[in-house]
Amino acid sequence: MLFLVGVASWRKKKTCNTINPTMTLDSVRTIFKTQAEKPPTRWQKGFITIYLGVALTGIIAETVYFIRYHHLAPFFLWVGIPYLLLGLWFIRDLTNERACARLMLSDLDNGGKDLAWVYIERTTGAYESTALHYRFTNRRHGSLITNDQTASNLLAFFARSYSQLSTGYTPELEKLFRRSPVSLKTNPIRNSAQKHTVIQSDNASNGW
Numbered sequence: 001m002l003f004l005v006g007v008a009s010w011r012k013k014k015t016c017n018t019i020n021p022t023m024t025l026d027s028v029r030t031i032f033k034t035q036a037e038k039p040p041t042r043w044q045k046g047f048i049t050i051y052l053g054v055a056l057t058g059i060i061a062e063t064v065y066f067i068r069y070h071h072l073a074p075f076f077l078w079v080g081i082p083y084l085l086l087g088l089w090f091i092r093d094l095t096n097e098r099a100c101a102r103l104m105l106s107d108l109d110n111g112g113k114d115l116a117w118v119y120i121e122r123t124t125g126a127y128e129s130t131a132l133h134y135r136f137t138n139r140r141h142g143s144l145i146t147n148d149q150t151a152s153n154l155l156a157f158f159a160r161s162y163s164q165l166s167t168g169y170t171p172e173l174e175k176l177f178r179r180s181p182v183s184l185k186t187n188p189i190r191n192s193a194q195k196h197t198v199i200q201s202d203n204a205s206n207g208w
Helices: 023-035 041-068 076-110 148-163 171-179 201-206
Strands: 007-012 115-124 128-137 140-146 193-198
Touching: 023 076, 023 140, 023 148, 041 076, 076 128, 076 140, 115 148, 115 171, 128 148, 140 148
Parallel strands: 115 193
Antiparallel strands: 007 193, 115 128, 128 140
């Protein structure tokens, strides 16, 4: 998701009381299969269409202006290029979430051999959400937006089923992942801490 972070911190939250005994491999597969096959929402399609439409309008206007006056108009470039890049970024974001869900499905069938780190992020402030983040040894990073209970149950499932991966969030784990994702499997660090992000109201419009 694309947003500006107002205040970021992390807090510990025990997951032992939220383990759902019915969260089996099959139920986890169903969750990620749904994520992998989920079509873009109407809002997401509209958002992308607007951004790419504005970008196309700016580029066409710039082309017409250049043909007529033989020099560039900075205004049209300032509009067209940023909107084009943002539109492409949104498309990439949608594609990445589905691709990572497919990677997760494959990894569930292979004993989690490429899964390096799983943690929960709680976002509060201008809007609220809960996301389960899962990161792979190839540096791919997927997110599953869900509710608190499901996120906790999924984290408990991964912690219980795959002892070789790291769980929970700390800034140190973030640094280790950027430096060497494989190290989070060879020397796993396991805790139940969550990442806590606060979105200020003036940044709320940047959410995706």
